[in-house]
Amino acid sequence: MSDGNLLTDNPELYEQQFPDPGHRAARFVDDVVRRFADRTDAAPRLLDVGCGTGRDVGHLATLGYAAVGLDTSVPMLTYARRRHPGVRFVHADLRDFDLAGPVDVVTCLDSALLYCHTNADLTAFLRCCHRHLRPGGLLLAEMRNGAFFLGNTELLDGTRTRTVTWRGVPYTSGTRLWIDHGGQLLRRERVWTWPACPQPLVQTSAWRLLFPAELRYLLDTTGFDVVALFDAPGPRTDPPWHPSAALSTALSGDRLHLVARRRADAV
Secondary structure: OOOOOHHOOOOHHHHHHHHOOOHHHHHHHHHHHHHHOOOOOOEEEEEEOOOOOOHHHHHHHOOOOOEEEEEEHHHHHHHHHOOOOOEEEEEEEEEEOOOOOOOOEEEEEHHHHHHOOOOHHHHHHHHHHHHEEEEEEEEEEEOHHHHHHHHHOOOOOEEEEEEEEEEEEEEEEEEEEEEOOOOEEEEEEEEEEEOOOOEEEEEEEEEEEOHHHHHHHHHHHHHHEEEEEEEOOOOOOOOOOOOOOOEEOOOOOOEEEEEEEEOOOOO
C-alpha cells in the first residue's frame, strides 16, 4: 500500500531503491505455501494485497499461480499492468475490497498490513481476507515486529542515507524512524534531494506496531488459526529464507512472519 510519494509515484525508482533481482520475496511465498498448504492445486489462486509494482505477484504467476494484485496506488498499478500483462490488477483499499470468487492464498508483504493504524482498520482487513479465502486457505503476511522495539534502538539511532541512480540522476534519501508511543506507531521521515530539486522533499509515513500476542488475538477473533509465527528466516532477513530452514520462534527480530489458516466458521 502507499500514501502517494516520490517512490510510489515513480515505480521504476522504487525498484531501484528496493531491488529484488532474485525474487526472494516471491520465492519465500511459494516455499511457505508449499510447506503449509492443506492441499496442492495445479494453479493455486492467490491475491497479493499491497502488490506495489507487481514484481512479486508477477513472478508467482510464472510459477503457476492464478494471481491477482491489489493496491491503492494508480501509478504502481499502471506500471504493474504494463510489466505483467498476464496478471489481473485491482485498484482497491485493503480494508474494503470485494473480488469475485474465493482464493487459496492471500499475501500481504513488506509491512503493507501495518498501514492499518487502528484496531478497526486491522479487523476490517482481516475480515476481507476471511471473506475472500476458501475454508482452509492461507493468509501469509510479512511485517515489522513491534516486539523488536521493546528493547532495541538500533533502527532508531540516527539518519540512514542512501543514494540510487535512476535515469542518470542520483537520488539521495535520508531516513529516520521514531516511535509514536501513544499511537503505537513506527513513524518515518524520508528527506529526498537530487540535482534538479530546488529544495529537499520531505515525506512522512507510519506503520502500526503489532505485538505477537496482539496479532494472534486479532486473527482468532476474525476466524483464523495461526499455523506459524516466526521472526526468521524470511525474504528480508539475513540469512534469507530457505525451504529447509528451521523457523525461529523467539519473535525478537526486526521482522515478523505470519502464516494463518482460515477457519470454516463464519465471522
